[in-house]
Structures are given as structure tokens and as C-alpha cells.
């Protein structure tokens with residue numbers, strides 16, 4: 001079937017939510033959502049069919065059961081089926097609602113009517129197939145950290161968003177007052193989604209530049225000029241490899257907000273940051289995840 005997606009549904013103990021999201025994310029799932037069903041949690045995730053064979057999905061279900069066993073929690077029950085492109089986009093949209101993040105931002109699904117003006121900054125979003133709806137703790141931690149960073153006087157700041165996904169952090173940075181944001185992502189679907197979300201939020205293509213690639217691409221886009229701040233919400237194993245390149249696109253006064261890091265992965269990240277002369281100014285935690293607020297020493 002062309003343009004088909006796996007729809008994976010997992011009924012589990014709510015205490016398993018983080019580990020299941022982590023597994024699904026590592027597996028390449030998108031459009032993840034969770035909802036309480038009585039005392040259990042129903043996690044729904046989607047994955048392009050071309051990315052996984054039936055056996056891979058079955059193996060994923062096995063990992064999920066093994067994780068529960070290790071954590072001494074009841075076994076989750078996973079079901080999966082193939083759905084077509086249209087069904088997938090309408091299916092997960094039903095589970096996603098407007099969400100306030102921090103003190104200033106309201107994430108607002110693109111398909112809902114625009115709400116009455118409020119004191120919050122409206123961040124409209126249709127992530128499509130990209131990661132970044134604001135429901136994940138790591139995205140929330142990054143947006144909250146951004147809110148703290150970008151106060152008065154941020155109007156001159158240039159920011160790099162590595163692994164921009166739906167563009168949620170780049171758009172958040174612009175709404176909070178950054179002068180310019182460069183968003184890069186290896187996934188062409190994410191690049192497309194970030195560009196359309198840029199338009200949805202009426203941000204000019206000169207103020208939020210989105211391109212396919214990673215840190216090297218970002219460096220080309222800035223013409224080698226250092227950025228003032230870095231946002232990077234990718235998995236720890238990817239971030240650790242990116243730290244040297246990220247350092248190279250910053251100056252001695254730059255700062256960074258890094259997440260996608262599980263608590264148990266914080267130590268090797270902190271060690272590598274120290275090696276590259278970064279200081280951890282604060283470490284924020286939510287559920288099993290953490291967010292590094294860093295600056296150059």
C-alpha cells in the first residue's frame with residue numbers, strides 16, 4: 001500500500017508512559033499521543049510503513065514488554081494495524097488539544113478556530129508527520145527554558161534550532177522575541193512541516209530560516225557567524241556526537257538549551273559538555289527527562 005502508516009496502540013500502566021515514549025521515539029514513531037482510559041493509559045503512535053516491517057513492529061512490542069518487566073510493572077498490551085495517509089492525519093488529531101506551556105505560550109492546533117485574543121502568545125501548529133506537538137516533556141522543558149532566556153533585550157538574538165521537527169521551538173523563539181532563528185532537521189518531512197508552520201504563524205522566511213541538514217548546514221547558513229543560542233532536543237546519543245560541532249558555531253557568550261536526554265544519560269552529556277568548556281547553569285527535570293541550560297565558560 002502506498003503512503004501507509006502503522007498505527008500502534010499500547011494500553012499500559014501510566015507509570016510506563018515515559019519509557020514507552022522513549023522507545024517509540026527511538027523506533028522513529030511520530031504523532032504520538034496518550035490518554036487515560038480508566039486506570040490505564042492508551043498511547044497511540046504512528047510510523048510510515050516503509051520504515052518498519054511487520055516483524056520490526058512485533059519486536060518493538062517485545063521490547064515494551066521487557067521494559068515493563070525490568071520496571072516490575074504490568075505488561076503493556078500493544079496492537080498495530082496499517083492505515084492510509086488520510087486516516088493517520090485525522091486519527092491522531094482527535095487526541096490533541098490546545099496546551100499552555102510555561103507562563104507565556106499557548107500551543108494551538110492549526111485546525112481549530114482561532115481563539116479570542118488572550119495574554120498568551122499563540123503558537124499555531126500542524127506538525128504533520130514531524131515530531132513536536134508540545135505534548136512531550138522535553139519540548140515543554142525547552143520552551144520553558146526559552147521563555148526564561150528570552151526576556152527584554154532578546155531582540156538582537158540569533159538562535160540555531162538543531163532537529164527543529166515541526167518548528168515548534170523555532171517559532172516559540174520568534175514569538176518570544178528572537179531576531180532570527182535557523183532551524184535544521186535531517187528529516188525532509190520535518191523541514192516541510194516547519195516551513196508550513198512558519199507560514200501558519202505569519203513569520204517571514206528571512207526571520208525563520210528552515211533547511212534540511214544538521215549543524216554543518218546551520219554553519220553554512222550563518223556564513224560561519226556564531227549564534228547566540230542553541231536549541232537541541234534530540235536523543236542523548238545524537239547530542240553527545242553533536243557537541244563538538246555545536247561548540248564550533250557558538251561564541252564565548254553563547255548559551256544552549258539541550259533536551260531529549262533521559263536522567264540516567266545526564267552524566268555522560270555533562271562530562272562531554274565540560275570537556276568542550278560548557279558550564280551547566282541549570283538542569284531541569286520532568287518525569288524521566290532532563291533539560292540542560294548551558295553557557296560557554
Ligand SMILES: C[S@@+](CC[C@H](N)C(=O)[O-])C[C@H]1O[C@@H](n2cnc3c(N)ncnc32)[C@H](O)[C@@H]1O
Nearest residue numbers: 131132139163164165185186187190214233234
Ligand atoms: C525529538 S525531535 C524534536 C522536535 C522539536 N525540536 C521539539 O523540540 O519538539 C528530534 C528531531 O531531530 C531530528 N534529528 C535527529 N538527528 C538529527 C541530527 N543529527 N541533526 C539534525 N536533526 C536531527 C529528527 O528528525 C527530529 O525531527
